Amino acid sequence: MTASPAPAAPAAPEDYVRVENLRRLFDVSRPWLNRVIERQPRQILRAVDGVSFTVAKGETFAVVGESGSGKSTVARMVVGLLPPSGGEVAIAGVSMTDPRQEAARRALRRRIQMIFQDPYASMNPRWRVDRIIAEPIRAFGLIEGERAIRARVGELLTLVGLHPDDGAKYPHAFSGGQRQRLAIARALASEAEFLVADEPTSALDVSVQAQILNLMRDLQDRLGLTYLFISHNLAVVRHMASRIGVMYLGRLVEIGGGRELFSAPKHPYTRMLLDAVPDIGRSGRQRMPVQGEIPNPISPPSGCTFHPRCPFANARCRAEVPPLADGVACHAVHEGRLAPGLAAAG
Amino acid sequence: MAIPAPALRAETAHRPSAFARFLDSDLFASFRRSKLAMAAFAATLLLFAVAVLAPWISAQNPYDPAQLDLINANLPPIWEAEGQAPFWLGTDDQGRDVLSAVFYGMRLSLVVGVLGVLVSSSIGITLGLIAGYAGGMVDTAIMRIADVQLTFPAILIALIVDGVAKAALGGHLDTDATLALIVVAIGLSFWVQYARTVRGSVMVEKNKDYVQAGRLIGLSAPVILVRHILPNVTGPVFVIATINLALAIITEATLSFLGTGLPETMPSLGTLIRTGNRFLFSGEWWIVAFPGLALAGLVLAINLLGDWLRDALNPKLQ
């Protein structure tokens, strides 16, 4: 069985994915007529507000955050499903926004694929599985001849742990975990080398989640894949990622290597999250009570958006947005008021 | 690789035929449970069969003046004293067999109804797909036109289209052109419901991940619409089409009754009711009663079928 990694795109630089100052605004105002009549101002949601990170070839970079953090919006912009309002995404040295690089972008298109959260919505329910998996092959004209395409589909199904005969069935005949395998097979059908996985296991049961996470790691080892992994689950992220970015209300508040981020978190939000997560490995420990909830992203707090929930906030935090420096966006850490560590909060 | 393949296979691979799968489907099970649906289906099937077979089962061809004989004019149905075979349901003032006229009229009504549904659904589905997928200004434009049209009764739209076209084409049209005109008039009066429904479904479907996956492999909007979205929005369209078939038949009958539809030389059920109406007070009730009953039966059967289909396809009502 060969599923050879595709010949790499021209001159892959050190940073395979470079995201710089990425922004996305959504206009969530009422319709124009209602606004005029009810005298309401326009409402702009800053879903993503100046996010920068890089992903090296072959590594897994994870973006973790709670609802409203903008992590899924980042994923959709990186993969090209959503145009950014500002900033820049470059993959394998090709800008995803520069109109002059349209040709290079088209050639790169098939190298970038996505694995979606809901395995029940990510496949056309009226198509047979072999047709679903063959669609990218046909769309990009990768293989000529029905017989060869069929063989390749069988190979992909085997690669993700299914049987070539399964191609004759419709998606509804498969369980959630099996569908997620099919989604991975489809993503690999176009010889993708960079997969953006948006909460790929959050709809699955834990024993099935383990199968999918293991499969993703196996495939990464075999095919040299690069992952951008989006999740709200810190334990899953810790298991999968070599580097992690923590998002809160549209901004990256901390970024760092997995091990150090979990053993010595810097940002108060990261500490709070780590302390709050119900986790089987740490039951019965004393936890500090978590305060408050995520504010409405349409009218976020001034300055550092975490300040209303932060025990270390002072006047500067309320006024000034902290820049991301040394892997953390926090005035208290920058000023030396707060040293990295788990139990420091409180 | 550490993945045990055999244990992960989906359920046993057997592929029943499409028909076998239909017989096993929830839709068919619901059909089997509903006596009313089965009766309505049987009646609809029978009326369609009559319409298709009209030339072979009628005593005469009511459109052929050579076959009409004034000696047989105004005969009552067979069970009355003056009734005569083969005119089971009597004859009209031209000596035309009422039963044959009903058979042929039903044929015409169904042709107009089915073609009308095809035209209106094609227009509605296309506009609905475009409005739902494109969104923004395109969507607003299409849906505002639909809203404006909805403020007029469908029959009025059909009358306007019919009147304008006749005026533009010079008044004298042959029967085929009249037929085509009525089909277009009906098509233009009923597209809104399809467009609204399809637009709603498209707006749901287009955000589903399978559509996003299609975009990721660079499929164009028309390809995504036709290949991926359209097959997933056909359920509600089918329900509307069934109910609209009855509406289209009634609209045609109304147009013909008002005299702007099919001519007396080629009478549909509506035309028969209009001409028969004149004899109601002179005692020849059968000339209007049987076409009326046929129309009512046809529309009722199709409507019942449509109602059942709507309930069966809507899981929320179960």
Added chain:
Amino acid sequence: MTDPVLSVRDLRVEFVTRRGVLTAIDGVSFDIARGEVLGVVGESGAGKSVTGAAVIGLIDPPGRIAGGEIRLGGERIDALPPERMRRVRGKRIGMIFQDPLTSLNPLYRVGRQIEETIRTHTDLSARAARQRAIDLLAEVGIPAPERRIDGFPHEFSGGMRQRVVIALALAAEPELIIADEPTTALDVSVQAQIIALLKRLGRDHGTAVMLITHDMGVIAEAADRVAVMYAGRIAEIGPVRAVVGEPLHPYAQGLMGAIPTLAHDADRLAQIPGAMPRLSAIPPGCAFNPRCPKVFARCRVDRPEPLAVGSHRVACHLYDASGKAAA
């Protein structure tokens, strides 16, 4: 040992479909004592929510309770007429669901809903009921309850809404609270608050809590004992520390190994091959046998009964001394 608040014996729930009778719950037995939190955990299709629905008496046709008995405070409640069961549900069993909006009427102020429940089930005056409602809101951690009591559900955030639902569930001072995935719709940082609240209230009020969830982490934090369900049966039940720390049933072992944890690095997660069987295809013998790494001949024919092993009860032939010897 005092009598349990809830006692379920050999519960069997069936669903009649046109393809035959499906058994969703098969021979489930457990007790919950006063002030105890029993976690019921399982993957989708394990039957944990159906078990909860059976206790509340909310199994609607085509489902039916086909066997066993459910006792609340010693009284059988599985065969009560609907009208009496409704009273039991309002007065003696409180309910908390995943989506707080399903429990709250969006058109009524939250105070009115709580007061109504209080006045239906106690003989407090209107004024006393209002004061009690304010106390309850304060107890579940709603800031400024005298003011928030007149708010509408949509004016509360997700976490605050779930607190209101908990206050509502407590309003009639029930003996038992059934919480079905109470934290699943909430953000991680809010989950912890709600779990802590549930645990504290159960203890303070002496209420028995049945906490149904798919999240082993939530169970580990909140429950005193845990029942691990698989394919409509209880695979293992015991004190939470023991079951999470040293699971005995091969399914429970696989499940614990499959959960990634923050506590340590694992290069590979343990994985259980395959998936939970559908109700229409539950294998004979032990329902877990096709996926079990330790399966032997007897597992394929003989259904294991729950056996006491230490503080656990495990339905597995591995722990049946006579069976193992025979194999």
